[in-house]
Amino acid sequence: QPVLTQPPSASASLGASVTLTCTLSSGYSDYKVEWYQQRPGEGPRFVMRVGPGGTVGSKGGGIPDRFSVLGSGLNRYLTIKNIQEEDEGDYHCGTDHGSGSTFVYVFGSGTKVTVL
Amino acid sequence: QVQLQESGAGLVKTSETLSLTCSVSGGSILNGAYYWSWIRQSPAGGLEWIGYIYYTGNTYYNPSLKTRITMSIDTSKNQFSLRLTSVTAADTAVYYCARCMTTVTDNWFDPWGQGTLVTVSS
Numbered sequence: 001q002p003v004l005t006q007p008p009s010a011s012a013s014l015g016a017s018v019t020l021t022c023t024l025s026s027g028y029s030d031y032k033v034e035w036y037q038q039r040p041g042e043g044p045r046f047v048m049r050v051g052p053g054g055t056v057g058s059k060g061g062g063i064p065d066r067f068s069v070l071g072s073g074l075n076r077y078l079t080i081k082n083i084q085e086e087d088e089g090d091y092h093c094g095t096d097h098g099s100g101s102t103f104v105y106v107f108g109s110g111t112k113v114t115v116l
Numbered sequence: 117q118v119q120l121q122e123s124g125a126g127l128v129k130t131s132e133t134l135s136l137t138c139s140v141s142g143g144s145i146l147n148g149a150y151y152w153s154w155i156r157q158s159p160a161g162g163l164e165w166i167g168y169i170y171y172t173g174n175t176y177y178n179p180s181l182k183t184r185i186t187m188s189i190d191t192s193k194n195q196f197s198l199r200l201t202s203v204t205a206a207d208t209a210v211y212y213c214a215r216c217m218t219t220v221t222d223n224w225f226d227p228w229g230q231g232t233l234v235t236v237s238s
Contacts, residue, residue, distance in 0.1 A: 043230045
């Protein structure tokens with residue numbers, strides 16, 4: 001099954017941009033990935049999905065246009081432009097693998113985003 | 117809009133059984149477009165998919181936990197439940213329920229509940 005790797009932390013000044021990376025393990029370059037935002041003290045919230053060709057489907061409810069994604073090779077990126085204080089939190093990526101009795105969903109370890 | 121709310125014991129003794137219920141409001145658990153999921157988050161922060169259940173009662177569990185998990189669904193109450201047996205300190209986590217959006221090729225979780233902390237202690 002795929003393994004997702006995320007850097008533990010990232011930061012950006014208020015109003016600047018930050019790009020988060022989720023890297024799939026070798027052999028899974030055609031996989032889509034979902035991004036989830038988790039603000040402090042809250043449950044995760046679906047942001048959007050990204051495949052090797054870019055955005056897949058619609059954004060989650062209430063996700064502003066400042067959020068965008070890109071896919072390249074084994075990497076899936078989430079960019080936050082004009083970052084706001086409300087964007088601070090943990091960002092998790094996840095993907096599914098298999099079907100039926102072999103189905104499993106795996107998450108990366110998450111990236112903590114700090115707004116300076 | 118659909119909302120999910122977890123409930124259950126916050127403290128469970130080592131070797132006993134963890135039991136949680138998720139109440140769904142704003143939509144029917146009978147909607148065949150969705151699966152109903154449990155996910156947990158360890159104190160270190162990592163997320164782990166536990167499993168999910170369809171309205172028919174069909175279940176799919178994480179292989180790493182499947183020998184200890186039972187999920188059930190009560191369509192009359194619009195609720196689904198999780199039982200995890202023989203718990204240890206490693207099962208201490210925040211437990212989330214979530215709706216799993218499903219297509220032919222993809223699955224993702226939206227929305228999630230607010231989570232409930234379960235602590236395992238002797």
